[in-house]
Amino acid sequence: MAGLLLAAGAGRRFGGPKALAELDGEPLVRRALRTLIEAGCAPVRVVVGAAAGEVRALLPDPALAVYAEGWEGGMGASLRAGLTALGDVEGPEAALVHLVDLPWVGTDVIARVAAGATEDVVARAAYDGVPGHPVLLGRRWWAEIAGSARGDRGARDWLATRADLRLIECGDLGSGRDVDHRADLGG
Numbered sequence: 603m604a605g606l607l608l609a610a611g612a613g614r615r616f617g618g619p620k621a622l623a624e625l626d627g628e629p630l631v632r633r634a635l636r637t638l639i640e641a642g643c644a645p646v647r648v649v650v651g652a653a654a655g656e657v658r659a660l661l662p663d664p665a666l667a668v669y670a671e672g673w674e675g676g677m678g679a680s681l682r683a684g685l686t687a688l689g690d691v692e693g694p695e696a697a698l699v700h701l702v703d704l705p706w707v708g709t710d711v712i713a714r715v716a717a718g719a720t721e722d723v724v725a726r727a728a729y730d731g732v733p734g735h736p737v738l739l740g741r742r743w744w745a746e747i748a749g750s751a752r753g754d755r756g757a758r759d760w761l762a763t764r765a766d767l768r769l770i771e772c773g774d775l776g777s778g779r780d781v782d783h784r785a786d787l788g789g
Contacts (some may be wrong), residue, residue: 603643603644603645603692603694603695603696603698603699603716603719603729603738604644604645604646604647604688604694604696604697604698604715605638605639605641605643605644605646605697605698605700606636606646606647606648606649606684606685606688606697606698606699607631607634607638607646607647607648607649607679607692607701607702608677608681608699608700608701608702608756609621609630609631609634609648609649609650609657609702610617610649610651610652610654610670610673610679610680610683610685611651611652611655611673611677611702611703612648612651612652612654612674613652615738615782615783616703616708616781616782616783616784617784618653619652619653619656619657620702620703620781621650621652621653621657621660621702622653622657622660623654623781623784623787624787625705625787625788629660630702630703630705630781631648631657631660631661631702632660632661632679633705634700634701634702634705634725635648635661635662635666635672637690637700637707637709637712638698638700639675639710639711641698641709641712641713642713642716643698643712644687644694645691645693645694646666647666647667647668647684647688648661648666648667648668649667649668649669649670649673649683649684649686650667650668650669650670650673651669651670651674651679651680652673652674654667654669654731655785665773667736668683668684668687669683670683671683671695671776675753675754676752676753676754676755676756677751677753677754677756678744678752678753678754678755678756679751679756680749680756681699681747681748681751681756681757682749684697684699685697685739685745685747685748685751686727686743686748688744688746689744689745689748694741695719695720695721695740695741696716696719696720696721696723696738696739696740696741697738697739697741697744698712698715698716698719698736698737698738698784699735699736699737699738699757700712700735700736701735701736701780703780703781703782704733704735704736704749704780705781705787706776706777706778706779707727707735707736707776707778708775708776710775710776711727711736711776711778712736712768713768714772714775715727715736715737715738716729716738718738718768718770719738719740720740721740721742722740723738723739723740723741723768724738724739724740724743724761724766724767724768725737725738725752725767725769725770726738726761726763726766726767726769726770727769727770727772727778728769728770728771728772728773729771729773729775729776729777729778730771730773731771731773732770732778733761733769734778735743735778736747737757737761739757743787746760748759751752755775
């Protein structure tokens with residue numbers, strides 16, 4: 603199972619790219635990347651856009667970065683770029699899509715969602731029944747999702763049409779809470 607970290611946003615409400623923000627002295631992009639790797643995702647790609655050079659410099663290997671053309675238009679561009687880049691890699695049957703602004707989603711959540719990785723899987727974490735991230739997408743669907751991802755909705759519209767979408771309850775492991783404002787980081 604591949605890991606795909608979406609970290610291209612400018613963080614307008616946040617006041618700058620969330621990928622560069624720190625929690626407990628660790629940039630959010632490194633924290634999320636470490637979580638994917640520790641959960642067993644390989645290969646891993648990090649989609650960059652805003653402050654791409656700075657974010658890339660924080661990665662243990664700059665080759666992990668995929669630049670999302672048109673990232674300013676929203677998450678759809680990031681998802682397209684990431685899935686397209688993974689499509690060139692042989693091996694992974696599925697991609698675990700994670701967001702850089704979910705610093706409290708740990709390896710336990712990723713492992714639970716990833717347990718059903720197959721080439722035709724469509725699954726996502728749920729927190730007390732509410733759909734959230736990460737999302738697990740079988741390789742069979744990557745081109746279709748990339749072709750439909752638009753604006754800031756990413757794969758939301760595509761997922762909404764899926765009768766085969768499995769929600770995997772993770773509320774016992776965390777809240778799935780994201781970071782919208784600097785105050786959300788507690789500092």
